[in-house]
Amino acid sequence: MHTKELTRQYFDSLYLEQRLMDSCVPETDLWLYGKKFKTPIMTAALSHLGTFHPDAPNGMVDYAKGAELAGAVHWYGMGEEPEFEAVMATGASTIRIVKPYADEAKIERQLKHAESLGALAVGMDIDHMFDLQGNPDICVGEAMSVKSSEDLRRYVEMTKLPFVVKGVLSVQDAVKCAEIGVRGIVVSHHGGRMSAAVPPLYILPDIVKAVGHKMPIFVDCGICSGTDAYKALALCATAVSVGIHLIPFVKQGAEAVAKRIDDMTAEMKGIMAYTGVKNCKSFDAGVVHRL
Numbered sequence: 001m002h003t004k005e006l007t008r009q010y011f012d013s014l015y016l017e018q019r020l021m022d023s024c025v026p027e028t029d030l031w032l033y034g035k036k037f038k039t040p041i042m043t044a045a046l047s048h049l050g051t052f053h054p055d056a057p058n059g060m061v062d063y064a065k066g067a068e069l070a071g072a073v074h075w076y077g078m079g080e081e082p083e084f085e086a087v088m089a090t091g092a093s094t095i096r097i098v099k100p101y102a103d104e105a106k107i108e109r110q111l112k113h114a115e116s117l118g119a120l121a122v123g124m125d126i127d128h129m130f131d132l133q134g135n136p137d138i139c140v141g142e143a144m145s146v147k148s149s150e151d152l153r154r155y156v157e158m159t160k161l162p163f164v165v166k167g168v169l170s171v172q173d174a175v176k177c178a179e180i181g182v183r184g185i186v187v188s189h190h191g192g193r194m195s196a197a198v199p200p201l202y203i204l205p206d207i208v209k210a211v212g213h214k215m216p217i218f219v220d221c222g223i224c225s226g227t228d229a230y231k232a233l234a235l236c237a238t239a240v241s242v243g244i245h246l247i248p249f250v251k252q253g254a255e256a257v258a259k260r261i262d263d264m265t266a267e268m269k270g271i272m273a274y275t276g277v278k279n280c281k282s283f284d285a286g287v288v289h290r291l
Contacts, residue, residue, distance in 0.1 A: 003192030007222040010199035019276035026272035027279045038071030039265040044243025045097040047077035056251045066257020068092040095121040102145040127167030127190040153180040188220035208236040226267025
């Protein structure tokens with residue numbers, strides 16, 4: 001079974017018990033890196049929307065505008081400085097993910113550029129270090145290289161912003177991230193780059209147990225509804241990212257992106273009410289059962 005299918009199957013195998021006694025109308029606000037947001041449902045770090053989807057030539061900017069309209073955290077992936085400046089001009093609170101470029105000067109330049117523009121945080125996408133044959137990756141014509149823990153520690157120390165590592169799918173990597181001063185991790189298999197990768201929600205509880213008291217833990221991959229978001233949050237994720245699911249809405253414009261995030265948040269809020277969760281700090285993993 002393909003990793004994406006396995007991830008979907010795992011989401012769908014999780015069921016929730018109902019808890020209505022002494023419940024209340026929930027609040028969905030998220031506090032992250034000192035800032036308040038309306039929802040824990042964030043965008044994901046997509047890249048090159050205009051290139052891969054010519055019917056959305058302003059996709060990266062509309063994607064950011066949609067997050068801003070929804071009061072959500074926005075993530076930005078691979079791209080050059082002018083495009084990132086246009087994204088930041090929307091007012092979206094953005095986490096800038098930098099690829100593991102072989103060009104070290106480019107990494108430093110993009111981290112410093114994001115800091116100068118007031119990004120919410122920065123980070124690196126470590127699951128693009130390799131191609132599918134185990135060699136250093138080439139991504140959209142650019143050479144990547146393999147980064148060590150000490151390399152990542154250097155990037156952490158290179159910026160005053162919180163540094164996030166995307167592509168963590170084991171307790172071992174999560175612990176190493178905590179040891180080098182990372183201030184957030186994204187539990188993700190990058191849409192199934194590695195065959196037979198465990199679903200993020202399967203490994204999430206072990207990662208939370210190991211490092212959840214040290215940093216925010218975000219979940220990516222396969223989330224396409226408020227119910228999916230709820231399940232990740234119930235298993236103690238800090239927030240979740242939605243990417244591929246939002247692309248059809250990006251093609252309709254920023255308002256459509258915002259509405260979809262709002263609709264997912266409303267669905268999640270409804271389940272929070274039915275399970276006795278009053279806010280984003282009071283999720284309880286005991287409500288989740290696997291059948």
